[in-house]
Amino acid sequence: MNSFADDSILQKNLKVLSTISPGIEERILQSERQLEIKISKTGLPVLVADGVSLHSAMDPLTESKRLLEGLKKEDEERVFLFFGAGIGYSVQESLKLKNVTSVWMEAEASVLRYALSFFDYSKFLMSGALRILLSPILEQDLYAAFRGISGYPISFIAHRGSNQWKRESYEELRFIAEGFFHKKDVNISTLTRFERIWTRNFIANLPALSRMRPIKTLFGICEGKVDVLVCGAGPSLRLSLEELRSYRERYVIIAVDTALMVLWNAGIDPDLVFSVDPQALNSKYLEGYSGNAKIVFDPTSSYHSLRLPGEFKNGFFTSSPFPLIKILSSKPEEEIGVVDFGGSVSTNAVSLAEKMEARNILLLGQDLSFPNKLAHCKGAVLEERLNHIESRKLRREYHNHKQMTALPVKRASSLKDGTIRTNEKLLIFKKWFEEHPKKNPWFNLGKDGVVLEGIPNSGFAEYIQKNECDLAAVNLIRDRIAKICGRDGAQTNAAGKVQTRLQKEILSELTNLSAQLKTFSEKVRRGRVLSDRLYTQIKSEDRFKDQILKSLKEMDQIDEDVSSRKGLTEILGMSIQRTVLMITEGYEGGLTLEEKKNERLGIAKKSLLLYQGLEDACNLHSKLISKTIVQLSNP
Known part of the structure; x- marks a missing residue:
């Protein structure tokens, strides 16, 4: 490779690295790209890739010290996150600092092969002072690398030479890190906010859950014969209410709880309504409902919901990652049934449609954005509650504005061409819809919102023209759903x-x-x-x-x-x-x-x-x- 490189050092580094990140050793050794090594004026090796020098040709060591010069270092525990580092001069400098943990994200395996041949990082890798990630980087790799340090202040450090060589590859590393930390912040915020509420809800819900049916009884019920329409509460839902009412008999409908009263007030009664939110306010979405839909209920959802009047409570409950679920079943995944969690009630509802073995899954009201500067569908319960609390200083427009500006603004491709306003949280859900493995066809019937890549957008008329419907089969499935929770005859005695x-x-x-x-x-x-x-x-x-x-x-x-x-x-x-x-x-x-x-x-x-x-x-x-x-x- 070069007189500065030492194969024994490479093997020593890889041996330690392979115990921390299985599989990375093979990826590094399989990289065959040969890079050029030049000598700087101070006698240190400089890596050159495609004619681009990754370090200073004068003095790479001084360059690396200057890179870290303006950063806070030893005042408290902190993390330096490097997006590329070439041979690793800046990483070596950071490892001399007492309270700093260094994380090195590298896009090119060949660069890492050279770097690990020039310097012995083994003791730093073993102690955890240095963590190395190599593209492609999975979410579990990030969680492993930042375990125990993600709460520390983090400095993002871009490597000039790497960016000059392959800007897009190294910028992608930064985007991956930003997305990970945002998602982790959301998860931590959720955990710390709802820790006691989840426990309270679960235990308080147990008497009502004992009268409900496990969600597994719905799995496979559609037998690939009928379509399931999953209805969210995006602002564009109102644009489709008239068509949905006209074609309602063609589908099994799963509504998220936020959309229930919008549909009910429009004369549309869904078959199932999915509820997962632990907050007490969530029960307001179900108040006043007297239709025939059956609830699909997460055990940690608000206990107020199951104390409301109405037959909808005689529905289904899902499994839960909480250890308390063992009270309901010793084998919850087998006996209760599990739906995939994508972070929102809509992703849960879509997962249920998959488990029901729908022929096609149709999405409606999944805007994942703010069409016409609206945060939610007009007529939703939250909006109606503003009638009671609205004042001169708290207008509904201000409430809507707060929801839109709670997170940094992002732009995404719109169904109406151009781009549309969204935010980071909604983009996480967008990514789930796009990347979730699809066992059957999905269609987006929404009239506004973000473009969901890989999911064709279609109008009701166009979809109906291309897809025949067996109304008898739809009615049969809807009747089965109702009868599973029925209250008559021998079935009632058995259920009792x-x-x-x-x-x-x-x-x-x-x-x-x-x-x-x-x-x-x-x-x-x-x-x-x-x-x-x-x-x-x-x-x-x-x-x-x-x-x-x-x-x-x-x-x-x-x-x-x-x-x-x-x-x-x-x-x-x-x-x-x-x-x-x-x-x-x-x-x-x-x-x-x-x-x-x-x-x-x-x-x-x-x-x-x-x-x-x-x-x-x-x-x-x-x-x-x-x-x-x-x-x-x-x-």
């Missing part, structure tokens, strides 16, 4: 027996869990008291030097007892995600500067935070479970 058995099983599980929590919460309380004492002792180490060792031994025993109850800690963990993220990702600060500088004090603080969180979670679960036990005992 199943419900009674399920209620008894749930009551038994909750009673057992309540007893376990009582014992466990006492250990957690002792752990919280002891970790608080240990934190104080370490903080004033000179005064408590002889007591610290004794406290550590006691703490070890409690830690062992608590960690041995894996099932309970998994259940409790979902309601303390904010605490978990503070400990693992540095979310919302987590540790003070003093605690970061003193490693032992930092560990003690993390232990204290964990036990405080577990104690709160024990109290929350015990309270909610006790209420539900009373409800199930007195149906």
